Amino acid sequence: MIIVLGVLVAFVLVLLLANRRTRACRWRRRALVNGRAEWRCVACGAEAQTDSPAPPRDCLAPGQTRG
């Protein structure tokens, strides 16, 4: 039983850490080109394009997407 609890706690911790890591990304819209939005993450410098007005959800910087 203790082992099951430990696994559950570890799983929740991993989820929290993953959320915190992506939440640290702060996307700023640089430009609108042909209906596509260009974004830049001021936290890690990643750049991305989206078809919608909403910013990307995930950080695209190298080293942040491992795992």
Ligand SMILES: [Zn+2]
């Ligand atoms: Zn980022």
